[in-house]
Amino acid sequence: MALRIILFCLTSALLPLIVTCQVPQKHFNPDSLPESFFTGLKKEYGNKKIYPPAAEKQILLALSYYPELKNIPIEFQTRPNHSTGHTRVTWGGLFESPRKRHFLVVLSDSTEALLMPLIFKNISFDAQLGLIGHELAHVADGITTTTFEIIKHVIRSISPKYVDRAEAHTDASCIDHGLGYQLLAWSRHVRKTMNTVTWGGPDYIHRSQQRKRYMNPDEILKRIDESPMYKNAR
Numbered sequence: 378m379a380l381r382i383i384l385f386c387l388t389s390a391l392l393p394l395i396v397t398c399q400v401p402q403k404h405f406n407p408d409s410l411p412e413s414f415f416t417g418l419k420k421e422y423g424n425k426k427i428y429p430p431a432a433e434k435q436i437l438l439a440l441s442y443y444p445e446l447k448n449i450p451i452e453f454q455t456r457p458n459h460s461t462g463h464t465r466v467t468w469g470g471l472f473e474s475p476r477k478r479h480f481l482v483v484l485s486d487s488t489e490a491l492l493m494p495l496i497f498k499n500i501s502f503d504a505q506l507g508l509i510g511h512e513l514a515h516v517a518d519g520i521t522t523t524t525f526e527i528i529k530h531v532i533r534s535i536s537p538k539y540v541d542r543a544e545a546h547t548d549a550s551c552i553d554h555g556l557g558y559q560l561l562a563w564s565r566h567v568r569k570t571m572n573t574v575t576w577g578g579p580d581y582i583h584r585s586q587q588r589k590r591y592m593n594p595d596e597i598l599k600r601i602d603e604s605p606m607y608k609n610a611r
Contacts, residue, residue: 399442399555401610407434407502421447428453432484435502439509442555443517450479451516458485460579461495462508464515466527475520482512492579494570500563507563510556514547517554541590544578548592549600557601558610564594 418437425448428436436453440446452467463483470478484497497505519527533539551560567576577588592600601607 399444399606401555401557401607403558403610405438405503405506405559410434424448425450426453427451429455431455432497432505435505435509439506439513439556439559442510443513445520446513446516449476449516449520451482452479453482453484455484455486455497457487458483459488459492461485461488461492461497462512464512464519466519471524471527475522478519480516480519482509482516484508484512488579491582495567500566503559503562504566505563506556507551507559507561510551510554510559511547511563514550514554517550518547537588541577541588544590545592548597552597552600553604553606555606557597557604557607560592561594561597561601564592564597568594 415434415437418441419433422437422440426436426440432453432455460483462485465481467479467481470480473479485492486496486498487493488496493499497508500508522530530543534543548560551557564576568574571582571587573587575587575589575591575593577590581588581590
């Protein structure tokens with residue numbers, strides 16, 4: 378697998394292991410990728426990024442599927458949070474131009490007992506990539522949105538139906554960026570762990586019926602099957 382990525386993504390023989398394109402993969406095994414591969418990712422995609430060392434490989438690999446975020450300031454944090462993942466523009470970022478905004482991505486490392494199997498350290502490498510990929514799709518959307526549109530989005534988020542559409546759109550964006558199989562791994566893990574067919578997020582776990590908010594595995598597979606970029610994924 379490492380060789381396949383290198384063959385598709387080398388810039389040239391003079392710049393080894395510098396990824397410049399996104400190649401969808403059905404499965405990533407980090408142990409099969411040399412450290413030089415991640416060194417190349419850090420050089421190309423680590424600019425203006427702050428992240429915990431323990432999540433470096435996952436974050437850099439996910440970022441390689443979002444080339445438009447190369448020079449966008451993003452801070453990744455692992456800390457207690459009810460939601461497994463959360464992304465927002467920093468307060469100062471609201472007053473910056475879209476392409477210069479600062480973003481914060483929080484990956485939960487502690488939450489209530491029922492959700493602990495879903496936190497970052499307790500899921501597979503592929504599922505971690507899917508979770509990060511979903512959050513980066515929020516960032517990608519944020520760099521094309523005006524401050525007024527962000528404020529309008531926050532106000533409209535009072536409506537659960539609006540949030541349903543927004544999160545489904547974010548899942549679709551993650552798939553379209555090339556991390557569809559990783560989002561699928563995350564989606565399947567959540568539904569199997571929580572014993573549910575649909576998933577509406579942590580806010581609905583204590584209700585008798587889950588809300589349909591995020592794309593289900595069959596919807597993810599359908600979008601993957603319809604996308605030409607996944608034709609040669611292995």
